[in-house]
Amino acid sequence: MSITLSQIQKAAEEALIQASCGFRPDQKAAYQRAIAAEQEPGTQGMLKMMLENAEISEQNTLALCDDTGIPHVTVDIGEDADIEGSLGKLLPAVAAGIKDGLRALPGRPMAVKGDDLERLAQSAGLHADSGLLEPAPIRIKSVQGNQVTVHVLMNGGGPEIRSKTFRIFHHHDANHVFHEIANWAIEVVELLGCTPCVPAIGIGRTHYEATNLMLDAMTYRDFGDETEAEKLITDKLNASFTGSLGVGGTVTALQTFIKVGPQRASGVRIATLRMGCSIDPRRGSVTLGPARPETASEQAEERSAHASNP
Amino acid sequence: MTQIIRTPVKPGDLDHLSIGTQISLQGTLYTARDAVLPKIVALIQRNALHELPVPLNGMALLHSAFSPAGFGPTSSNKEEIESTMGTLSEAGVRIHMGKGRISDETVAAISKQGSIFIVVPPVSALLHSKLLSKRVAAFAEEGMEALHELVVDGIPGIVAAAQGESIFNQARARGLRS
Numbered sequence: 001m002s003i004t005l006s007q008i009q010k011a012a013e014e015a016l017i018q019a020s021c022g023f024r025p026d027q028k029a030a031y032q033r034a035i036a037a038e039q040e041p042g043t044q045g046m047l048k049m050m051l052e053n054a055e056i057s058e059q060n061t062l063a064l065c066d067d068t069g070i071p072h073v074t075v076d077i078g079e080d081a082d083i084e085g086s087l088g089k090l091l092p093a094v095a096a097g098i099k100d101g102l103r104a105l106p107g108r109p110m111a112v113k114g115d116d117l118e119r120l121a122q123s124a125g126l127h128a129d130s131g132l133l134e135p136a137p138i139r140i141k142s143v144q145g146n147q148v149t150v151h152v153l154m155n156g157g158g159p160e161i162r163s164k165t166f167r168i169f170h171h172h173d174a175n176h177v178f179h180e181i182a183n184w185a186i187e188v189v190e191l192l193g194c195t196p197c198v199p200a201i202g203i204g205r206t207h208y209e210a211t212n213l214m215l216d217a218m219t220y221r222d223f224g225d226e227t228e229a230e231k232l233i234t235d236k237l238n239a240s241f242t243g244s245l246g247v248g249g250t251v252t253a254l255q256t257f258i259k260v261g262p263q264r265a266s267g268v269r270i271a272t273l274r275m276g277c278s279i280d281p282r283r284g285s286v287t288l289g290p291a292r293p294e295t296a297s298e299q300a301e302e303r304s305a306h307a308s309n310p
Numbered sequence: 311m312t313q314i315i316r317t318p319v320k321p322g323d324l325d326h327l328s329i330g331t332q333i334s335l336q337g338t339l340y341t342a343r344d345a346v347l348p349k350i351v352a353l354i355q356r357n358a359l360h361e362l363p364v365p366l367n368g369m370a371l372l373h374s375a376f377s378p379a380g381f382g383p384t385s386s387n388k389e390e391i392e393s394t395m396g397t398l399s400e401a402g403v404r405i406h407m408g409k410g411r412i413s414d415e416t417v418a419a420i421s422k423q424g425s426i427f428i429v430v431p432p433v434s435a436l437l438h439s440k441l442l443s444k445r446v447a448a449f450a451e452e453g454m455e456a457l458h459e460l461v462v463d464g465i466p467g468i469v470a471a472a473q474g475e476s477i478f479n480q481a482r483a484r485g486l487r488s
Contacts, residue, residue: 193409241485
């Protein structure tokens with residue numbers, strides 16, 4: 001049976017609401033671990049409050065954060081997926097679903113009015129309609145199988161202020177690259193405010209590629225096991241004693257997510273660090289078509305096993 | 311133990327609060343952020359604070375927008391926000407609420423007036439459950455960034471700067487940063 005465009009539109013809407021309200025099970029488990037690990041009683045109280053916020057948000061379909069974020073959408077399309085109608089209608093269907101989701105949530109009405117200069121200066125005001133917030137350019141990935149998955153990340157503004165894409169001279173030592181990124185993170189973690197943070201990192205050949213890889217890290221990973229490099233960054237942040245909300249504590253980072261892409265024959269690597277906040281990655285995923293994998297990591301596993309578009 | 315703060319505060323009400331104290335704020339507070347705070351400072355600088363239709367004396371100010379998506383702290387260390395905290399304290403604001411490290415200079419400037427800085431957790435769904443009423447009080451043209459007057463029953467937070475002390479420095483002293 002074909003996957004219809006109206007199903008795709010609905011999937012985008014549902015994924016946006018899912019991302020914006022409540023925590024995923026892996027995220028709740030990460031918070032339980034953080035609460036158990038936090039040794040400062042006052043700070044532990046703040047972590048408990050963040051988990052309570054997620055419960056209230058989920059039960060009442062209220063946004064986790066009033067900065068409901070800019071939608072970043074990835075659509076995984078199975079090579080054998082049977083999609084109704086013209087492929088040219090796919091992106092408009094996704095965009096329509098995002099608009100529906102923003103209106104239903106409702107998202108913060110933060111689309112800025114005006115021409116280039118007016119938008120830059122925010123001098124012509126804001127649109128009252130939450131649905132007029134344009135999503136970031138939609139990413140499409142080809143995967144094996146016959147399903148379509150719509151992933152929606154809602155990326156808030158606080159982390160954008162503290163994030164960075166820049167070059168690193170690697171000195172022929174991978175650890176040097178990770179230490180450098182950890183230093184970037186340490187420099188800004190107190191200013192973020194919304195700790196515990198969740199750094200998401202992409203390392204590639206160009207600025208575009210590094211940022212794209214960072215979005216992969218946010219889209220396809222669940223809380224749980226960390227690689228050695230991810231642990232290096234998490235541990236370094238936790239040693240800073242910045243703690244939740246910057247008020248001091250043993251848990252400053254919940255987890256780090258790193259995605260390393262192809263590299264250039266050169267002494268330089270390009271890295272993106274998104275200094276994710278306490279509700280990152282704010283992600284929802286809806287899969288259409290037969291035999292859906294259960295979790296994002298299973299979906300990622302399937303993708304990496306079969307990906308034709310790395 | 312959580313300390314209850316009721317607004318507007320009177321002289322002496324905040325004297326017993328030190329950094330690290332957990333608080334619960336009850337009463338009236340205003341939301342304002344990047345768009346409106348410099349406008350209030352401009353009123354103060356041209357001696358026209360009477361044009362602001364609400365009093366600042368003894369009041370609490372949360373660095374936040376208010377929209378159909380709710381309310382919650384934005385980064386207080388943004389230029390157009392943090393730079394206003396000293397002047398607003400001189401004009402009577404006693405409680406600044408937001409998030410993120412603020413500088414030692416700002417801590418000194420607000421402390422000189424007996425004002426404090428409270429970090430509020432980014433828990434918009436929970437904050438919404440503490441909201442009793444809201445209205446636009448000034449600068450309506452700024453939409454969600456207008457000055458909103460909220461009546462709340464228990465906004466949670468931690469005192470982060472008071473009497474010249476900064477919780478951010480205290481945390482830094484206990485951590486490794488290299």
